[in-house]
Amino acid sequence: MFFTEISVLWAILIISSSVLALYLSAYSFFRRQVSGAIEFSIFMFTIAMYSLGYAFEINAVTIERILNFIRFQFLWTTFTAPIFLLFVLRFIRQKPIKSIYYFLLFIIPVIIAALGLTIDSHTLLYRSYYLVEGDHFPLIRYEGGSWYAVQQIYLIGTSLAAEILLLVYLLRTRGTVQKQAILIFIASVMPTVNAILQPERSVNSYLDLQPFVMLLMGILLSIALFRFQMLDLVRAARWMAVDSIHDILLILDKDKNVQDINNAGKKSELLSDLKIGFPFCCKSEFSQFIMSKTIFDDIDIHKRTHHFDWNNKSYKFTVSHVLNRNEEIHGYAFLINENTEVVKLMNELERQAIYDELTSMFNRRQLINLANREIEIAQRNATDIGIIILDLDYFKLVNDRYGHLAGDKVLISVAACIRENLRTSEISGRYGGEEFCIICPQSNGAETYSIAERLRTSIERLVIDIGGDKIKVTASFGVHSTPDITGLNTEVLLQNADSALYEAKETGRNRSVLWSEIMLLHS
Template identity: 30%
Template sequence: MIPERILLITINIISTLVASFAFISVLRKQEKAGNAATYLAMVLAATAIYAAGYAMELASNTLDLILFWVKIEHIGIELIAPSWLLFALTMTGRQKYITPGRIVGLFIIPFIVLLSVFLGKFHLNPQLTANAPFPTLTYQRGFFAWLGIGYLSAYLGISFIFFILMYQNSAPAFRKQAQVLLISSLLPWIGMIISVTHHAPYNLDLAPLTASISGIIYFTSFQRFQILDIVPLARDVIFEGMGDSVLVLDNFDRIVDHNHSLIGIFPQVTPSIIGLPFQKVFPQYPTLVKMVEDHSPDIVEIQVQSDEKSSYYRCTLLPLSGPHGEVIGKVITFHDYSEVKLLIDQLSTLATIDNLTGIYNRRYFYELAQKELSRAERHNQYLSLIIFDLDFFKQVNDTYGHAAGDAVLAKVVEIFKQRLRKYDIMGRFGGDEFLILLPETNLDDASELAEELRITLEHSIITYEDHSFLIRASFGITGTPVTDPISFEDLVQCVDDAMYKAKKKGRNRIHVYSPEERNETLSRSS
């Protein structure tokens, strides 16, 4: 037996073994990858049959024996193209087009061609090549031969187009996968064209060799990138009708894929993040990282700041499960709820802020004040309360109208807010009365602030349209002693009484409520 013949037989035997090994390995992925693994296994099994049959054909010396092994080869040949097309449909997210009826339809022409092979209608006038160093088959192509070439070209061509579209429209991880699939689709096609056009030496069939190479390439790739472990199952979730942005992780929290809309949210989302740990790509969102690490089903809200605006997203973590319920990855969805957040903030503002002055309304001021009072009692800290009322404010409303009165109130609040600390709390008590809560402040410091506010207002001229106003105010001040707890309602009663005492003394002044006055007031109320 000549060396070239031994080499060709050896290559096809190796191809058979590799395809068989890949077939067994892919079957083990079937539980996780579902139909994608099933169809790929069919392709590899068919390739193994094809390569084994061709190895035996090359080892045969008689026409009858060669024709026998050619029939065996065609069992594999007629399975490859429809199985590969089914695999292409699955991997490119077109599973919905796969129905039992269509599967049967895909195999009708291959079955007819296979039947023609066994009935002797495919290879017309078969004979051994006269000028070859070892026996090879030559024959005339009839209708069934061209039918076989036609459907093989069509099935492989359609698969190739699907993978091109997948490459163009996919996120980065799918582009890597599509590159592998494109090469795997192209090689058998090239081998078939070379053989059909008689460009192979000694009329050899290169298709089993190129098909085996395709199988090796794809098998090596999915072993390396674990494509079948996660992507086929995630694809429908990601690319079929998802309005939200989506990120797919494997069981080690490595980024496997994402859809295009995620790129518009996070500037760090580039092709280079594929395969990186989630924690490394999104360190600025600790609540999101914690959700991933804890496998938490809770919804996490994050704020994403861009140059133009802030956006708000609700993030949900969903387990990605295999056909039998085993977890093979995670899917994070990012739902943009910026408009809802804006509406909630607006409603919250309406519920907590006085619309005229922009400070807290009475209800919310009381709520915050109760918390500060409880904190002061827990930590044995001072807390002071100031109330002020604009003197003769009714005359402004009666003389110049309520619009002028509103402008005066807003301006007074603006002037006083500039004198307060960031943690002081100011609220509208009602009408032209206002409260200022001063955490960690004793009565002496509170009275100094009240006097400063009074003098500032006294030296201010407030204008509205063509009118100028000299506004004065009367202030009452009280506070909580460290050792004597008091309710906030009692505190308000005391400070209100202090303000009226300031008015009785002539207005435009402050009155600090002494402990004796406080005790007298509280004893009367009890």
């Protein structure tokens, strides 16, 4: 009988490692919000099942029972290498794997697993096998078939691919991510090292250390996966909240290496040139803007908000220092918010505060603000300034006969006519009702009067179609300009232009009157 105390003790140790592997699998599943946790959970589950099968194999006493447990091991060990490669790809890419990769990785393991389950009905996997008595428990000896060679090549290939990917990744990354990559790389080479140092089952005293090596590998992977993420429930909940917000969070270490990006940032084209674990690059326009605006050692960095327009969208971002326990700068947190709709709303409110809704000209409030500015400039530079106020003649009759919509169309047409006949330096707006105002910087009396007359004749020539009716309108103009405005203000200048307008109305309409003419008449 082959059953010995050594086999029982060895089986107990292996079962214990299997239980621990199951615990790591369950823990990873409940921490599945961490990138790569699902793949790691499945990987540890396959290791646990393999270890469990091996524990029962070494305590079996007949070739039939040993073969049954070998079949059970085959069902799981065939998938460990491709699942680990998936884990590595998930860790490096930080996003879900495409379905085609699953098909390519698992087509061969599925075939080999099927061959393993039907091992006694063909010679594709093993040409022959037989039972021998070992020092501690019975052993199976076998001669590999064609698919056994395929299995070995596949396992070596996938393991080597994972190791190469990790090696390249850790050489290119920095900071915390590089530490993670180093741990995962060390874990990945452990089964390979064990296979080299421990020969295959060629001696009767063979005790397979692979279950313990795989468990140790799992422990290192769990440290790499979770030690550098969130270790407690509060922090995990906080990070889940961060991943659920629509704002973009970008974390850099003190050496400007990208340490983390939340889900919103990973989905945004804004940070498409950035990769976790790699130095912050300045390929995109937005990345260049961030680097140009951020003074990283500024003590008040968190108080500054920067605005940026990109790809027809508006953004703002703030930066905060991430401090360590010694209150030293450990990194930087960028919070980037798309505020396109807010900017549009603010622009619309600003437009409504400045422009007349009907004519799209400056409204009365903005006209007065601009007049104050131009008068201040004229006083400072001792230059002329002209003010024109015009009022449409008999406009009430247009509203009474054709309706207010027709009146609105007349106002829009007159506003367009005024804009077309002014220079860019001259400022126009709707003063109220059917009145318009024009501010003429550096314009003396004669020049301002000439502008008024040009506008008057242009309005007089207007022909406006109102429901098939062709109507014409005229306007009266009050003009004021003075070379010396010392002591004068906007209210006085507008009042003088309004007095001139009143005189134009009283003396026949459809004419321009210069305020100085009124002064002459009253002298």
